[in-house]
Amino acid sequence: MSSELKYLSGFDNEFATEDPRCPGALPEGQNNPQKCAYGLYAEQLSGTAFTAARHENRRTWLYRIRPSVVHTPFQKIDKGLLTHDWDTVEPNPNQLRWQPFDFPEKNQDFAQGLATICGAGDPKSRNGIAIHMFLCNKPMEDKCIYNSDGDFLIVPQEGTLFITTEMGKMNVEPNEICVIQRGMRFNVDVKGNTRGYILEVFSDHFQLPSLGPIGANGLANPRDFLTPVAWFEDREVSQYTVINKYHGHLFAATQGHSPFDVPAWHGNYVPYKYNLSNFMVINSVSFDHADPSIFTVLTCPSLKPGVAIADFVIFPPRWSVQENTFRPPYYHRNCMSEFMGLIYGKYEAKEDGFRPGGASLHSMMTPHGPDLGCFEKASNAPLKAERIAEGTMSFMFESSLSMAVTPWGNNTKVDKNYYKCWQPLKKYFNSNNKDSNVADALTKK
Incomplete structure (x- = not known):
């Protein structure tokens, strides 16, 4: 099996691996012997402070033909x-x-x-x-x-x-x-x-x-x-x-x-x-729409517990089974910044306009949510078990920081009509009829 197809599996594990062309390149015992095998140099790559707590400490020892300082x-x-x-x-x-x-x-x-x-x-x-x-x-x-x-x-x-x-x-x-x-x-x-x-x-x-x-x-x-x-x-x-x-x-x-002259290495950095597609989706099986935090793949925490510098969140294909619930994402204002991208398919809350290779940004406390078509369709759909987001993978970079747009982002491929997807949302309120709903309004069109 070629080296690009063989992997060590795990997330926080301590790994030890050597190229089979140099058996014994990894030292036994101490990390940095006086003389490395095959005339290699030992070099440590530190991803955290030396004194970081053991469960947070990240470093890897590289045994290389030349140290990376040779440039x-x-x-x-x-x-x-x-x-x-x-x-x-x-x-x-x-x-x-x-x-x-x-x-x-x-x-x-x-x-x-x-x-x-x-x-x-x-x-x-x-x-x-x-x-x-x-x-x-x-x-x-x-x-x-x-x-x-x-x-x-x-x-x-x-x-x-x-x-x-x-x-x-x-x-x-x-x-x-x-x-x-x-x-x-x-x-x-x-x-x-x-x-x-x-x-x-x-x-x-x-x-x-x-x-x-x-x-x-x-x-x-x-x-x-x-x-x-x-x-x-x-x-x-x-x-x-x-x-x-x-x-x-x-x-x-x-x-x-x-620079790729490392026959052996060990560490956790x-x-x-x-x-x-390996993500195990957690979702509601009774009622209500759970917060998108249940779709978090990776997080980069801030110093404040429960608040992320950045979360990577995905919205994969899944079953939707909630009862008495508006199933698409709810209308929302957030103390976080939400940047969304689409890898392939159609995002369920905006099937038109949001395309693979494009993006959207909803800044802090700026309202957002389903467009008109999604709202009317979901408000009247029979609440049976159904697959959603089939053939789709969208994601979100969410951050507690208030992000600014660059000149390139401000002038490149901007959809100036984006706001219009919410403009047709209409008033359904009827103070004389508690049971007035979207279906009634659509019938009267």
Whole structure:
């Protein structure tokens, strides 16, 4: 079995893996022997403070052909449409929706194709988030990127990502996600037009949400998160470019060898992927519409208990069986910011207008909810057990931060008619008839 198809399974486990071409590359006993096998160098990648509590401590030991410090000085390069300047565009509390973002007209790779839509906070103080699109059509070739500002949660929407990391390889397809954590070098190969979403968190790392009364099982299962096994290449090149995202800017250094020269590693600070179809949906089987927090796959907590810097939430195919209930999402104003994307299919609350590869943003306390068609249909539908969201996967990046839109987000593919989907909602109130309802009003049309 090829290395890109073999995975270690788990979420918070301690992993130990070596490329079979170098048996015994992993040391026995102490982490850092005086002399590593095969003449390798030991290097630790720390994702948390050295003194973090044991259950929160994240670090991995890499046994590599050359230490990662072997490169020329970093020089600032063009960052394109990547930005963490949240003060360029005037604040706008309105509901926003974007049509599918266009694929690039010229050749550009993953690093060149990063475009920031919105965000809040500051990577220098390690508090905040950014939401990006990636729009690319060519492989990175002899180039890699790593992020000093935060973690990338990557959601492909069109095209497969063939990702090489220092810990091994991952292929990530639409309806899968992957997380590349702070400091991990990775290369992305693509075959033609490729598009997707990125949630970047500056504050901490993603983790599974607490299950509370749900119990031991449900939502995303830890054993379904997949981590690559060790794979290395001992390859010298005339120039390999290492790109660093730092303080919201891009910098490049060069070196004469591949950075993916790690025959063995062990630790718990790793890249990982997850197939969204493995999510175990929890839902109401009696009445009422449960809050969307029951669909949380991963969360990045804030310092305030129960409040997230960012949640990654999905709305997968599921059964709807509630009685005496308006089943679609309820009309809502929220103290959180809600950014939604669509991987494929039609979102049940807005079957028209919200399209795969597009997005919407409902900012803090800005009202939103089903459009007219969804409201009237759901208000009169027979309340029998039915499958909803079949052939659909939508998701939400939800944050306790109040996000600002970038110039690119403000001027690219914006649906200026989005507000009109709610304008036809009409008054059904009749003070003389307690039983007046939508069906009566529709009959009188």
